[in-house]
Amino acid sequence: MKHSIPTRLAHAGRTSATPGGQPVNPPVVRASTVLFDSVAQQREMRARRDSERLFTYGARGNPTNFALEDMVTTLEGGYRTRLFPSGLAAAAMTILAYVRPGQHVLLPDCVYEPVRNLANGFLRQHGITTDFYRADGTDLDAKLRPETRLVYVEAPGSLVYEMCDLPALAARAHAHGALVAADNTWGSGLLYRPLELGADISLMAATKYLGGHSDVMMGTVCTTEAAWAELNTMSDAFGMTVSPDDAYLVQRGIRSLGARLAQHQAGALAVADWLLKRPEVAQVFCPALPDDANHALWKRDCHGTNGLLSFTLRSRAAVAPERFVDSLRLFGIGASWGGFESLAVLADMRRARSVSDWSQHAIVIRLHIGLESVEDLLADLDQAFAAIGQLDANEQESVHADHR
């Protein structure tokens, strides 16, 4: 009988037998050098290690990291996984593993901003051309070129959570001879499963929900069997590895991933519903909301939502979004998300998008709803709305004053 993913994650990563009882968790194995019994054994291990996962040197991983790789493979439903020092490193190495100078990469307009910057900077400087396609994927055919090697996907997208029809998009990319790589940080493997929807490669910032406690940086890349060799070779060539202590932290985080995501979802849905009723709010972005433009695809392809939601203010006062976030007391002001704590950040959509036009509602407030009680979070949001309540009235007054 095949168990559900949360059940398998609770039991994965057990250690191999040693005399006596067994710990529930794998040990942290700190190692650079690995010793062999003989030159012949060392030679044999080195000959086999490109095709098999063997413990031969710290730069190629260790038993703690291998246990985490297997947990991520379970989450993603893929063939095998490699670990990277950050989510951004995982995205960058994915592109470098599959794309050569002279080839072309298509990225979605909703891509995580540092990946956009990587495309416009480093990749272009190294002869890899890039274009951005609409976040819903509808202009993909027009943008595919003979030299397009990789179609990068991020669904739901960063900041306002656009969805694309991944199975349809993957079919078009594959017919064109291109591979599909998905950034699955939002879905974290439980909420969205790109490899089952047609992607060849799925990457995650484990920094977010997998770690879950705002204390570790890591990226993961899981592929299908067919796409594995290129990623594996490139990871070894660049000496990509992570500390076993960090691997242990992420593995510990994954044990409670399902329970945490359910709690984040409940909080985010409650806050989203509350925001929808506020007169100060212009628009709420969360694909789980029935009125969200991405709701139908979210419902078809996702298995729930997480703690993220964004909104825009009706206020015409330019200082309103910043004043609002500064007025929050429980929500921290800081980058990243996926930890146990609530966060608020401002995002400038004019910088984060190049295909779609956001000039009319440029500043979005993104919330990450943590594990605090919803009542306390709503009270905090309520007092922040009160703090900006006078801004528009004041602005009207100053406009009148200027005319006097």
Ligand SMILES: *Cc1c(COP(=O)(O)O)cnc(C)c1O
């Ligand atoms: C945070 C994030 C990353 C990068 O992860 P880091 O570990 O912070 O480098 C990549 N993609 C998405 C969608 C993210 O939200």
